[in-house]
Amino acid sequence: MVDFTAVPDYTLDEDIKRNTLLAEGENGAEAVRSKWSSSKSSWILVFRNRTSVEMEAVRDFHALKKGRLTAFTWNRPATVSEAAIEKTVRFGEDNFKFQQNKYDNFDFDIKLIEVL
Numbered sequence: 001m002v003d004f005t006a007v008p009d010y011t012l013d014e015d016i017k018r019n020t021l022l023a024e025g026e027n028g029a030e031a032v033r034s035k036w037s038s039s040k041s042s043w044i045l046v047f048r049n050r051t052s053v054e055m056e057a058v059r060d061f062h063a064l065k066k067g068r069l070t071a072f073t074w075n076r077p078a079t080v081s082e083a084a085i086e087k088t089v090r091f092g093e094d095n096f097k098f099q100q101n102k103y104d105n106f107d108f109d110i111k112l113i114e115v116l
Contacts, residue, residue: 002074003073003074004072004073004074004089004112006045006054006057008046008047009047012043012077013043013044013046014041014042014043016039016040017039017040017041020032020033021033040113040116041076041087041113041114042092042111042112042113043076043089043112044109044110044111045109045110045111045112047107047108047109049101049106049107050105050106050108051104051105052104052106054106055098055108058096058108058110059096059098062091062096063096065090066094067091067093067094067095067096068090068092068093068094068113069090070090071088071089071090071115072088072089072090073086073087073088073089074086074112087112087114088114088115089112089113089114089115090112090113090115091112091113092111092112092113093110093111096108096110
């Protein structure tokens with residue numbers, strides 16, 4: 001069962017990072033190797049027009065995890081080619097920023113980073 005259950009607007013902004021070392025020799029030959037055994041993903045989750053109860057639930061979870069300090073589980077939403085999958089992630093920021101548009105209406109984004 002996943003720890004983080006807040007459902008964002010369906011905007012899946014995913015970034016897949018591979019950390020590759022490249023060394024070029026004097027004769028032009030290249031030595032290439034991967035620093036990681038697999039790629040590392042991150043996601044930006046968008047929350048728009050949320051109530052104070054919804055915003056405070058995410059804010060309180062962020063505080064409970066002490067921002068980027070503690071990892072937790074989250075279900076990456078399904079895509080056209082992949083089923084939903086449970087990922088171990090952490091928050092990408094130590095701060096939690098939100099915008100209040102009007103009474104009981106909030107917008108905020110959060111970044112999640114995969115923990116390998």
